[in-house]
Amino acid sequence: MDLVLHWSTGPGAEELGADELWGRGATAVQLGDGVLLASFPTEAATRQAASELGATVEEVDPAWQDAWKSFAEPVELPGVVVTPAWREVELGADRLSLSIDPGPVFGSGSHPSTRLLLGLLAESPPSGLDVLDVGTGSGILAVAAALLGAARVTAIDVDPAAVPVARANAARNRVAGRVEVSTTAVSEVGGDHDLVLVNLTAGVHAEVGADAAAAVRPGGRLWLAGLLPGQWRHVAGAYPGCKLVAETALDGWVGAILAKAGGVAPTGAGSVPTAARRSPREADGTGRPPARSRRGRRSGSA
Numbered sequence: 001m002d003l004v005l006h007w008s009t010g011p012g013a014e015e016l017g018a019d020e021l022w023g024r025g026a027t028a029v030q031l032g033d034g035v036l037l038a039s040f041p042t043e044a045a046t047r048q049a050a051s052e053l054g055a056t057v058e059e060v061d062p063a064w065q066d067a068w069k070s071f072a073e074p075v076e077l078p079g080v081v082v083t084p085a086w087r088e089v090e091l092g093a094d095r096l097s098l099s100i101d102p103g104p105v106f107g108s109g110s111h112p113s114t115r116l117l118l119g120l121l122a123e124s125p126p127s128g129l130d131v132l133d134v135g136t137g138s139g140i141l142a143v144a145a146a147l148l149g150a151a152r153v154t155a156i157d158v159d160p161a162a163v164p165v166a167r168a169n170a171a172r173n174r175v176a177g178r179v180e181v182s183t184t185a186v187s188e189v190g191g192d193h194d195l196v197l198v199n200l201t202a203g204v205h206a207e208v209g210a211d212a213a214a215a216v217r218p219g220g221r222l223w224l225a226g227l228l229p230g231q232w233r234h235v236a237g238a239y240p241g242c243k244l245v246a247e248t249a250l251d252g253w254v255g256a257i258l259a260k261a262g263g264v265a266p267t268g269a270g271s272v273p274t275a276a277r278r279s280p281r282e283a284d285g286t287g288r289p290p291a292r293s294r295r296g297r298r299s300g301s302a
């Protein structure tokens with residue numbers, strides 16, 4: 001049996017509760033009437049989130065985590081579509097297609113933070129660049145970067161469960177030769193990447209920001225995601241030697257494009273994608289997210 005968090009939010013608070021759970025690193029969230037069930041990468045993380053939220057933990061049949069798969073839909077973005085690896089989907093030749101199975105880790109493509117960075121990658125392809133993906137989860141961003149022409153992608157995650165999942169997704173999309181996946185700490189990864197992708201919760205940005213900034217070459221770029229409105233100002237100081245080039249937002253989640261001082265900007269990633277200029281009010285940290293474009297009740301994996 002698996003351990004899941006059971007949280008009674010009350011009717012009407014399920015979506016906000018789900019955002020809270022994703023923000024704390026949940027890998028799957030199921031919404032019911034005033035009730036949420038969520039799984040986390042480890043039992044310890046499940047118990048910690050439950051204790052902090054005043055929720056309970058309970059045992060469930062492991063099959064519940066796969067229930068969402070039967071109705072998972074392709075995630076469509078301008079120029080990119082992410083298809084669930086277990087589904088046959090007819091695609092036109094005009095778009096980049098990624099086939100992804102997130103297994104038990106984060107990164108199906110449905111979460112706004114993932115979509116935000118996928119959109120930036122599609123708009124400013126990292127052709128020929130050396131890319132670092134911090135917190136790779138399913139490897140979705142690393143695979144997208146490689147498919148979009150990155151010369152080399154280093155994909156790291158603290159969760160050992162992410163390594164085989166990301167490797168399998170790289171192989172499934174025929175880019176395993178250019179995507180290296182490991183649990184190497186960001187502090188040990190080395191410092192000459194052209195572009196660093198960081199989709200993490202605010203607290204983890206604050207923890208790893210200095211090391212992620214050190215891993216970018218002078219003039220290189222960092223694309224950050226995983227923040228809720230108002231959180232950027234708490235995270236900005238965690239990235240020393242980097243200046244904010246643009247803020248970006250999608251469906252109530254906020255990201256930032258940073259440039260490291262010195263050197264020249266990389267081609268592609270050096271430009272500010274127009275997607276990054278969307279919804280300035282949403283991105284300005286006023287704490288007023290726009291109406292969500294959420295599907296209704298769902299059980300899902302991020």
Ligand SMILES: C[S@@+](CC[C@H](N)C(=O)[O-])C[C@H]1O[C@@H](n2cnc3c(N)ncnc32)[C@H](O)[C@@H]1O
Pocket residue numbers: 041105106107108109113114117134135136137138139140141156157158159162186199200201204207208226302
């Ligand atoms: C929000 S998920 C992002 C997954 C994927 N990159 C995406 O965009 O969908 C964050 C990932 O970061 C990992 N993570 C958390 N803390 C980390 C750290 N200090 N260093 C590297 N990875 C970390 C988690 O295990 C999780 O897989």
